[in-house]
Amino acid sequence: MPGPHGVPRADIIPLLHEGLSDRAIGRTLHTNPKRVGQIRRELGLPQYEAPPAAPIEEKWASRTTTVSGGHMRWTGTHRSGMPHLVWQQRSVSARRIAFQIGHGREPVGRVLPGCGHSWCVAPEHTTDQPMRHADALFPQIFRNAA
Structure with a gap:
């Protein structure tokens, strides 16, 4: 009834x-x-x-595809042209998650691929602001060495 x-x-x-x-x-x-x-x-x-929600690393990995050269392509959604995912009702940058996976720490500043491929989200290829700053200073520091 x-x-x-x-x-x-x-x-x-x-x-x-x-x-x-x-x-x-x-x-x-x-x-x-x-x-x-x-x-x-x-x-x-x-x-x-x-x-319980799957760990964010698992969700991130389920939206990537490995391609030649050790690069990874993001197959998930994009927000304002940047790869992102929603985890626990929050929008999260896929590149920031990749950086945390590859470097074991929170990134400082903007995360960009350091391999020259703007689409790459491979954890080992991500760089944050201090890393890019150090890379820019390296030639100046060691230009007279050798």
């Missing part, structure tokens, strides 16, 4: 036992998630707990 919102309780119960959230059941059956939650409590079922 349909409940006050038209969806039979018998349709909601199997989805609760499958482990779906109140919101997901509400969207699926076009009913109020509060009603789903009420039925969950009546049945003595525990509150829904979202599975």
